[in-house]
Amino acid sequence: MLMVNGLKVTYAGVAEGLRGVDLTVEEGQLVTVLGSNGAGKTTLLRAISNVLNAFNGVVTAGAIDWDGLNLVRTRADRIVSRGLIQAPEGRGIFGGLTVEENLRVGGFLRSRAEQRHQQKRVLDLFPDLSDRLRQHAGLLSGGQQQMLAIGRALMADPKLLLLDEPSLGLAPKLVDDVAAVVQQINQAGTTVVLVEQNASMALSMADYAYVLENGRVSLHGPGAELRDSDEVRRLYLGQGSDDEPDEDTDPVFVGNKEQS
Amino acid sequence: MADLLQLLVSGLSLGALYGLIALGFVIVFKATGILNFSHGAMLLLGAYVVTRLAHVNFLLAVLAGIAAAVALNLLVERVLVRSMAGRSALAITVMTIGLDVVLMTYARGEINTRVLPMGDPWGATMVSIGAVDIPLSRLVALVVSLVVVAAFFVWFKRSSWGVAFRAATERRDVAPLMGIRLNRLSVVAWVLAGVLAVIAGVFLATFPSSGVNVDLSHVALRAFPAAVIGGLDSTHGAIVGGLMIGTAEILAQGYQSHLEFLGGGFHEVLTYVLMVIVLWFKPAGLFGTQEVNRV
Amino acid sequence: MSELVDTRVAAPAVSTPGARAARRRLPPATLLRGGGLVVAAILVIITPSIAGTWLPVVMNLAAFAVGVVGFNLLYSAGQLSLGHAFFMGLGGFSYAYLSGQNSARTDGLGLDPLLAFVLSALLVGLVGLAFSPLTSRLGGLSLAAATLGLVFLGSHVFGMAERVTGGTSGRVLESMRFGQYELYEARDIWYFVAGVAALAFAFAALISRSRVGLALEAIRDGEHLARGLGINVRRYKAQAFFFSSVYAGVSGILIGLVAGVLVKESFTLYLTMNILMMAILGGASALVVGAVVGTALFIVLPELLRRYGDAIPLLAPEGSVTGLTPAAAATYLFGAAIILILIVEPDGLTALGRRARIRILRSRPRADQSRS
Ligand SMILES: Nc1ncnc2c1ncn2[C@@H]1O[C@H](COP(=O)(O)OP(=O)(O)OP(=O)(O)O)[C@@H](O)[C@H]1O
Numbered sequence A: 001m002l003m004v005n006g007l008k009v010t011y012a013g014v015a016e017g018l019r020g021v022d023l024t025v026e027e028g029q030l031v032t033v034l035g036s037n038g039a040g041k042t043t044l045l046r047a048i049s050n051v052l053n054a055f056n057g058v059v060t061a062g063a064i065d066w067d068g069l070n071l072v073r074t075r076a077d078r079i080v081s082r083g084l085i086q087a088p089e090g091r092g093i094f095g096g097l098t099v100e101e102n103l104r105v106g107g108f109l110r111s112r113a114e115q116r117h118q119q120k121r122v123l124d125l126f127p128d129l130s131d132r133l134r135q136h137a138g139l140l141s142g143g144q145q146q147m148l149a150i151g152r153a154l155m156a157d158p159k160l161l162l163l164d165e166p167s168l169g170l171a172p173k174l175v176d177d178v179a180a181v182v183q184q185i186n187q188a189g190t191t192v193v194l195v196e197q198n199a200s201m202a203l204s205m206a207d208y209a210y211v212l213e214n215g216r217v218s219l220h221g222p223g224a225e226l227r228d229s230d231e232v233r234r235l236y237l238g239q240g241s242d243d244e245p246d247e248d249t250d251p252v253f254v255g256n257k258e259q260s
Numbered sequence B: 001m002a003d004l005l006q007l008l009v010s011g012l013s014l015g016a017l018y019g020l021i022a023l024g025f026v027i028v029f030k031a032t033g034i035l036n037f038s039h040g041a042m043l044l045l046g047a048y049v050v051t052r053l054a055h056v057n058f059l060l061a062v063l064a065g066i067a068a069a070v071a072l073n074l075l076v077e078r079v080l081v082r083s084m085a086g087r088s089a090l091a092i093t094v095m096t097i098g099l100d101v102v103l104m105t106y107a108r109g110e111i112n113t114r115v116l117p118m119g120d121p122w123g124a125t126m127v128s129i130g131a132v133d134i135p136l137s138r139l140v141a142l143v144v145s146l147v148v149v150a151a152f153f154v155w156f157k158r159s160s161w162g163v164a165f166r167a168a169t170e171r172r173d174v175a176p177l178m179g180i181r182l183n184r185l186s187v188v189a190w191v192l193a194g195v196l197a198v199i200a201g202v203f204l205a206t207f208p209s210s211g212v213n214v215d216l217s218h219v220a221l222r223a224f225p226a227a228v229i230g231g232l233d234s235t236h237g238a239i240v241g242g243l244m245i246g247t248a249e250i251l252a253q254g255y256q257s258h259l260e261f262l263g264g265g266f267h268e269v270l271t272y273v274l275m276v277i278v279l280w281f282k283p284a285g286l287f288g289t290q291e292v293n294r295v
Numbered sequence C: 001m002s003e004l005v006d007t008r009v010a011a012p013a014v015s016t017p018g019a020r021a022a023r024r025r026l027p028p029a030t031l032l033r034g035g036g037l038v039v040a041a042i043l044v045i046i047t048p049s050i051a052g053t054w055l056p057v058v059m060n061l062a063a064f065a066v067g068v069v070g071f072n073l074l075y076s077a078g079q080l081s082l083g084h085a086f087f088m089g090l091g092g093f094s095y096a097y098l099s100g101q102n103s104a105r106t107d108g109l110g111l112d113p114l115l116a117f118v119l120s121a122l123l124v125g126l127v128g129l130a131f132s133p134l135t136s137r138l139g140g141l142s143l144a145a146a147t148l149g150l151v152f153l154g155s156h157v158f159g160m161a162e163r164v165t166g167g168t169s170g171r172v173l174e175s176m177r178f179g180q181y182e183l184y185e186a187r188d189i190w191y192f193v194a195g196v197a198a199l200a201f202a203f204a205a206l207i208s209r210s211r212v213g214l215a216l217e218a219i220r221d222g223e224h225l226a227r228g229l230g231i232n233v234r235r236y237k238a239q240a241f242f243f244s245s246v247y248a249g250v251s252g253i254l255i256g257l258v259a260g261v262l263v264k265e266s267f268t269l270y271l272t273m274n275i276l277m278m279a280i281l282g283g284a285s286a287l288v289v290g291a292v293v294g295t296a297l298f299i300v301l302p303e304l305l306r307r308y309g310d311a312i313p314l315l316a317p318e319g320s321v322t323g324l325t326p327a328a329a330a331t332y333l334f335g336a337a338i339i340l341i342l343i344v345e346p347d348g349l350t351a352l353g354r355r356a357r358i359r360i361l362r363s364r365p366r367a368d369q370s371r372s
């Protein structure tokens, strides 16, 4: 179980990345984190993977606990070796390396045997990649690169997978493909935190959803409920609603006014 | 013709050594983004250790020299470079210049004006291949460098660490998410650079050179253009650049009498001429992918 | 990039209410600066009478400081140029050639020394500009590579041009002359060197406050960023390289005038390293003050060790083959100091001083508060 409590992050000593975030992900769940640009979604994932220092960011308050492991004080490579894997925003594939090498890097901390096993699994999931193993990853199409980024993350056989906007810049058809893959991975037993701006895609499959706004959780609830919530429909699904909001079925509304 | 062949072999042999040194510059640059100006001093100190122990056993002495340079480089990486984490590449580069000053002052105190013989088993033996007479030491240098370079590239292309190294130099921000420790890569780079430097240093001081003197670090500095010509972020560029300038230097030396209008000792600055010319037309070097603008 | 962060960290420290209050009580900065200038002027005037045997040392200090300012111009813009030795030699030997006479060993044009001085400085600037297609395209570190080549090429060229440089035995320089008045007494040479240095310092201060200075600062913080701000990065880098070369050239001439003779062996990589150490010691971001502080330390300390080394137990006498000579001891100290400074405060001793001052300023108002 992943538990984030009162997490605050500051960049370069000044810019506020997160202003107090609480979030819980149960084992086996698919949890989505929504929010507009600059809301702090990527910052949250960086904090969980403990790579903020590379971006001049620090956790100034709060705690992140994953199955008893204090992630704020655990080195990034230890976190990876325990099976908490992130596929970063913008895919971040190694364009100068071949597809196969990209996959190898994904399994960097795993044994050769495990790598071979995982690679088979990845190529079964993304048959497109198996014809292109020797090709430079920079030459792949955007969709293939996204598949490679997810595949690379799977190489480490994740227990908990963090995906940062995998639908970014993909055609609708490909977004559906990605959604299907994510669901498949989750159903195979991997816990997934899916950061998305594509709310309809994310909510259609999420067990639970959080909405970040300005570094805080403004709204959270089960995926289906959030999808029906007026607030989310108006802001993220592009559907206006004239109906009065129904207080009873509304998810927990935290509100983003200054509270502290 | 035999002359030319002879010169070419000597040139390639020297060039391969330059390539090893240049590779050391490139690896550290790729891993940390800095130019290591203490590389030449490290080479000199490693070679110095070899000369002190060579009377026991040459091979052991070489291993000891390598160990000394590696230990020193490790110390530098862990203590000096690491404590400057977050500072600009420029500042760290200048720090290595300060380090070079300290190490060279030490070396000058130890070696003084002496020329210390390397004590290698090849001596001044010559071998004839067809019409060409070549010092055995040059041939050994060529073979050893080629083997070392080949081993490096196998490691770089095939091993997990090699692949990780290439991944990390491409996307420093993403590599940690794969479990790669950038600090470790930096250590690996400095260690490799130390090994390569001492191997090159040993052969630079064997016949026809008479041994180790303090100017050996300057010879190493002549390899710096090799790295720049090939492109500071290109490993194979370092080797190509090294072979280029080594061959050019030996040819210029061999045909000195035809080049008198360029002044005596021109071959010693030829590498810098080549570097300036290459930079003029290709600021990133022949195989470099980026201008060295990481400040 | 780190410098960017550094300034951000330092900025709030200065503008804390306490520091602001404390600063109000200090004399305004301009007054302080004006006072400093007056003191400096008085010092320059009385130096010949109080310096005694230290006068040559002080003269060297001024001559070298000009070159260090030239180095700082580039370095503070994130450009590491190692070509200083070359440009210094070029300046010195150009002056020697233009002002010198034909003799058995050397050639010369016999121009008026003052004219030769100006022409040499310009010539060095032009050579600097000639390299600008190269230098302005290269970033911080590959500039270091290219200019490193320049030093070795320069040594070679100086070696070839024996009739200009005087070969291995060097070349005696023509004294500076104003009409009939020849400056060959140490006092007169000092006034000339100090005058030129003062002009050079003032002009450097002007440059750093001008558009060029601002542009260079932006370039240091990131070339792409600067380009984004509409700054013509190449042009400003070329300008900086031009000025830097001129400063190096002038410094070379002054060094020659002080010594009376120039030897080509002085203009090797060692000279560049020394200039660099002076710059880093003082702190390149304090263009002039840093240069003076760094140069003073670098030139005075070895001299102290040389003169009073007997009193220090560990030191061997100068020129001895074994043991720690004063020169080696000084080099150790400086090398280590460079490393330490870069680790602790890349902006050098002047920045350390500035930091200390800020800390004092910050601690003072606290005392005030407890009183009220
Ligand atoms: N490296 C950084 N340095 C300084 N501030 C940063 C840095 N990275 C992010 N921020 C700031 O932190 C806040 C949160 O950014 P973050 O990248 O987490 O948002 P996001 O929700 O992922 O946005 P997007 O949907 O655009 O990816 C923003 O205000 C951003 O400007």
Ligand SMILES: [Mg+2]
Binding pocket: A041, A042, A043, A089
């Ligand atoms: Mg983001």
